[in-house]
Amino acid sequence: xxxxxxxxxxxxxxxxxxxxxxxxxxxxxxxxxxxxxxxxxxxxxxxxxxxxxxxxxxxxxxxxxxxxxxxxxxxxxxxxxxxxxxxxxxxxxxxxxxxxxxxxxxxxxxxxxxxxxxxxxxxxxxxxxxxxxxxxxxxxxxxxxxxxxxxxxxxxxxxxxxxxxxxxxxxxxxxxxxxxxxxxxxxxxxxxxxxxxxxxxxxxxxxxxxxxxxxxxxxxxxxxxxxxxxxxxxxxxxxxxxxxxxxxxxxxxxxxxxxxxxxxxxxxxxxxxxxxxxxxxxxxxxxxxxxxxxxxxxxxxxxxxxxxxxxxxxxxxxxxxxxxxxxxxxxxxxxxxxxxxxxxxxxx
Amino acid sequence: xxxxxxxxxxxxxxxxxxxxxxxxxxxxxxxxxxxxxxxxxxxxxxxxxxxxxxxxxxxxxxxxxxxxxxxxxxxxxxxxxxxxxxxxxxxxxxxxxxxxxxxxxxxxxxxxxxxxxxxxxxxxxxxxxxxxxxxxxxxxxxxxxxxxxxxxxxxxxxxxxxxxxxxxxxxxxxxxxxxxxxxxxxxxxxxxxxxxxxxxxxxxxxxxxxxxxxxxxxxxxxxxxxxxxxxxxxxxxxxxxxxxxxxxxxxxxxxxxxxxxxxxxxxxxxxxxxxxxxxxxxxxxxxxxxxxxxxxxxxxxxxxxxxxxxxxxxxxxxxxxxxxxxxxxxxxxxxxxxxxxxxxxxxxxxxxxxxxxxxxxxxxxxxxxxxxxxxxxxxxxxxxxxxxxxxxxxxxxxxxxxxxxxxxxxxxxxxxxxxxxxxxxxxxxxxxxxxxxxxxxxxxxxxxxxxxxxxxxxxxxxxxxxxxxxxxxxxxxxxxxxxxxxxxxxxxxxxxxxxxxxxxxxxxxxxxxxxxxxxxxxxxxxxxxxxxxxxxxxxxxxxxxxxxxxxxxxxxxxxxxxxxxxxxxxxxxxxxxxxx
Ligand SMILES: [Cu+2]
Numbered sequence: 022x023x024x025x026x027x028x029x030x031x032x033x034x035x036x037x038x039x040x041x042x043x044x045x046x047x048x049x050x051x052x053x054x055x056x057x058x059x060x061x062x063x064x065x066x067x068x069x070x071x072x073x074x075x076x077x078x079x080x081x082x083x084x085x086x087x088x089x090x091x092x093x094x095x096x097x098x099x100x101x102x103x104x105x106x107x108x109x110x111x112x113x114x115x116x117x118x119x120x121x122x123x124x125x126x127x128x129x130x131x132x133x134x135x136x137x138x139x140x141x142x143x144x145x146x147x148x149x150x151x152x153x154x155x156x157x158x159x160x161x162x163x164x165x166x167x168x169x170x171x172x173x174x175x176x177x178x179x180x181x182x183x184x185x186x187x188x189x190x191x192x193x194x195x196x197x198x199x200x201x202x203x204x205x206x207x208x209x210x211x212x213x214x215x216x217x218x219x220x221x222x223x224x225x226x227x228x229x230x231x232x233x234x235x236x237x238x239x240x241x242x243x244x245x246x247x248x249x250x251x252x253x254x255x256x257x258x259x260x261x262x263x264x265x266x267x268x269x270x271x272x273x274x275x276x277x278x279x280x281x282x283x284x285x286x287x288x289x290x291x292x293x294x295x296x297x298x299x300x301x302x303x304x305x306x307x308x309x310x311x312x313x314x315x316x317x318x319x320x321x322x323x324x325x326x327x328x329x330x331x332x333x334x335x336x337x338x339x340x341x342x343x344x345x346x347x348x349x350x351x352x353x354x355x356x357x358x359x360x361x362x363x364x365x366x367x368x369x
Numbered sequence: 370x371x372x373x374x375x376x377x378x379x380x381x382x383x384x385x386x387x388x389x390x391x392x393x394x395x396x397x398x399x400x401x402x403x404x405x406x407x408x409x410x411x412x413x414x415x416x417x418x419x420x421x422x423x424x425x426x427x428x429x430x431x432x433x434x435x436x437x438x439x440x441x442x443x444x445x446x447x448x449x450x451x452x453x454x455x456x457x458x459x460x461x462x463x464x465x466x467x468x469x470x471x472x473x474x475x476x477x478x479x480x481x482x483x484x485x486x487x488x489x490x491x492x493x494x495x496x497x498x499x500x501x502x503x504x505x506x507x508x509x510x511x512x513x514x515x516x517x518x519x520x521x522x523x524x525x526x527x528x529x530x531x532x533x534x535x536x537x538x539x540x541x542x543x544x545x546x547x548x549x550x551x552x553x554x555x556x557x558x559x560x561x562x563x564x565x566x567x568x569x570x571x572x573x574x575x576x577x578x579x580x581x582x583x584x585x586x587x588x589x590x591x592x593x594x595x596x597x598x599x600x601x602x603x604x605x606x607x608x609x610x611x612x613x614x615x616x617x618x619x620x621x622x623x624x625x626x627x628x629x630x631x632x633x634x635x636x637x638x639x640x641x642x643x644x645x646x647x648x649x650x651x652x653x654x655x656x657x658x659x660x661x662x663x664x665x666x667x668x669x670x671x672x673x674x675x676x677x678x679x680x681x682x683x684x685x686x687x688x689x690x691x692x693x694x695x696x697x698x699x700x701x702x703x704x705x706x707x708x709x710x711x712x713x714x715x716x717x718x719x720x721x722x723x724x725x726x727x728x729x730x731x732x733x734x735x736x737x738x739x740x741x742x743x744x745x746x747x748x749x750x751x752x753x754x755x756x757x758x759x760x761x762x763x764x765x766x767x768x769x770x771x772x773x774x775x776x777x778x779x780x781x782x783x784x785x786x787x788x789x790x791x792x793x794x795x796x797x798x799x800x801x802x803x804x805x806x807x808x809x810x811x812x813x814x815x816x817x818x819x820x821x822x823x824x825x826x827x828x829x830x831x832x833x834x835x836x837x838x839x840x841x842x843x844x845x846x847x848x849x850x851x852x853x854x855x856x857x858x859x860x861x862x863x864x865x866x867x868x869x870x871x872x873x874x875x876x877x878x879x880x881x882x883x884x885x886x887x888x889x890x891x892x893x894x895x896x897x898x899x900x901x902x903x904x905x906x907x908x909x910x911x912x913x914x915x916x917x918x919x920x921x922x923x924x925x926x927x928x929x930x931x932x933x934x935x936x937x938x939x940x941x942x943x944x945x946x947x948x949x
């Protein structure tokens with residue numbers, strides 16, 4: 022039951038309080054200069070649009086019911102409040118006809134809601150567009166791995182998609198339950214070990230969209246965010262071919278020292294860098310860092326990807342993200358950390 | 370008391386122990402005393418869990434706050450809900466049922482007085498065990514529905530984990546590296562939860578069976594099923610729900626215990642188990658549980674609104690049977706907590722339908738309550754204010770509940786603050802408001818003293834303002850994309866102001882609770898000066914003195930209508946002459 026956007030805007034205007042508060046939600050986030058929001062009432066894809074349309078319908082019905090019932094209640098308590106001279110009330114015990122009527126009335130309203138629910142539910146099951154790509158979203162404690170099986174590369178916490186394209190997403194977890202959610206594009210689907218859940222989404226316009234893990238998954242559930250970046254298909258192609266490349270060879274000497282240090286340190290026990298590390302990447306528990314320098318965030322969006330933040334992260338991940346599965350390395354010297362930072366940031 | 374010394378004591382010495390102030394409570398099997406003990410203990414846990422709520426709201430008052438560590442926050446939010454549900458709301462309803470049901474139906478006690486006492490003491494033990502978890506810094510921390518496999522461990526990783534927290538973390542990490550053979554909770558946190566809940570489960574079960582037998586077998590002459598007070602009706606439905614729902618929780622938690630300590634794999638996908646089994650088992654208990662928490666509130670409201678409107682409940686039969694209908698339907702809606710788990714669309718359509726269906730009897734009740742007030746002679750006592758507050762606030766909880774049954778919209782708002790708002794409108798706006806109405810209403814009956822009405826009204830307004838400030842913004846937070854159970858949140862999404870408002874609301878509620886405590890302690894210092902029935906009430910408990918004598922009634926009353934006390938006070942126009 023799609024509504025015209027103007028109609029929705031009018032509905033929003035009719036509710037000044039809500040509208041003002043929603044406006045408050047349209048600001049930028051402080052952790053990146055990228056404008057993005059998890060506001061589900063500002064939909065940017067076909068699924069989220071249908072879902073938010075339903076919200077406005079429900080809101081109108083619910084408000085109407087609330088206003089009617091509470092008005093009658095308030096009228097009754099004012100009109101029939103006890104006064105010294107008020108007569109003894111008639112001892113009515115009920116009225117079967119009225120009661121049948123007000124059993125039927127909500128049934129009808131609810132039936133309408135139910136029909137809208139079920140039709141929309143089936144509508145959003147099946148994608149429309151013929152262009153498709155497939156991504157595997159793997160939930161870890163507490164970050165997201167994105168595998169592009171047809172393009173043969175993996176990345177973390179950032180998923181690029183072409184606009185107006187159906188993105189089929191396979192949801193994988195080998196640990197606890199997570200939930201994949203991009204409010205502006207689609208509602209949630211849980212990521213459950215042993216269940217190969219699938220979902221799809223589509224972005225109708227370019228932009229950055231905030232994604233969040235929505236199922237409580239342990240200590241750092243609060244920092245299991247990700248970004249979906251919807252771009253034109255040519256930008257998408259450029260990004261894919263960049264991600265497919267092996268890690269760049271560092272050119273300046275500090276970064277070169279970092280590269281050397283990385284391959285001989287504990288880092289390779291948990292992180293892969295394609296073309297540099299040799300361990301079987303599928304057995305590693307940390308994010309693949311091949312193109313780490315091209316990403317916006319560190320570790321599930323806990324901080325921006327800046328050299329300073331990265332240095333703090335490598336020195337002691339636990340102060341940045343208490344409980345994360347990466348240990349601190351107190352033995353690292355400032356120089357070593359600077360070298361590692363220079364190297365990792367050079368991995369565009 | 371040392372066992373050896375008892376034998377050497379004289380008979381009279383023993384009698385004096387059971388008659389001493391403490392002894393008479395410890396050894397009692399009197400339903401009224403047990404009821405009062407339930408109420409006090411449960412109220413203590415209400416304060417406890419309330420403090421936890423304030424900790425949560427303090428942490429969330431500002432973005433990126435570091436007042437609580439994530440580990441502490443997870444324990445606090447889990448225990449807030451666990452205590453509120455299992456140690457406050459359920460037992461306080463049991464307490465009121467204990468006190469009131471025998472009086473309401475004209476019985477001298479519950480059917481099984483000693484079982485009744487056992488139930489209370491088990492409840493206390495369960496409560497102590499759960500609370501002790503804090504002492505060991507191992508409070509449950511996986512949420513009140515503790516989804517497996519987050520709660521999982523294996524016997525091997527548990528043995529490794531015994532020792533420091535450091536070792537526990539290492540055990541978890543090495544298990545994770547070994548291919549996720551489920552060691553996500555190597556601490557004792559889930560074990561406290563499982564043991565505590567199962568003891569509480571037995572306590573609830575004894576209470577439920579006792580209520581059913583008492584209500585079905587112990588009614589005074591003339592008190593037919595059809596004349597029972599609606600609070601009695603709703604307690605009976607609640608008791609049946611407990612009897613049929615609790616086994617699911619027992620099974621769910623025992624399987625988890627087996628996984629953790631005996632090395633089974635019921636919820637471990639990597640070994641052929643299924644995490645969703647937990648959710649199905651848990652919610653087949655968990656949804657009826659929601660009605661276990663709200664149906665007694667429906668019952669109380671159906672007693673209180675009529676008295677202060679000066680006329681009988683509008684549509685007794687509808688109100689009673691809609692409660693029964695809700696009871697049955699509550700077993701068919703559990704998967705509406707699971708719309709995002711990837712159930713087949715047809716199954717989702719079924720659960721959306723059953724959930725929509727259950728809204729109908731609920732709506733009917735609300736209309737009946739409004740119609741009870743309409744045309745009456747409305748007295749604005751504190752109790753009535755809370756009753757009216759209940760109707761309007763529970764209405765919000767019902768309406769945003771219907772919104773959650775709209776599956777595609779639920780995909781968006783499930784696991785966000787929208788849901789937190791919904792449950793608090795139902796459980797605070799609903800259950801707690803009704804409970805306060807009940808406390809102001811029956812306090813004179815139980816203590817022989819009147820709570821101060823002015824302080825009651827002040828408390829009412831603090832509650833109304835506080836709860837709307839605390840819980841209404843949560844709707845919007847959910848719509849703005851704030852997930853629940855986050856120990857902190859970033860700036861920039863419009864969440865800061867709303868969270869701060871919510872925190873202010875929570876503290877306003879706390880102020881209301883403080884006013885209530887002052888009212889209570891102040892009233893308790895006063896003399897008993899109360900007439901038997903200060904309200905012109907309708908039901909049988911008011912036809913005896915306040916507080917009632919040990920066996921409740923001097924002579925067992927004969928009941929001729931639904932409002933026996935009204936009949937007594939209106940000899941010229943009793944109900945039984947008017948009814949046909
Ligand atoms: Cu997660």
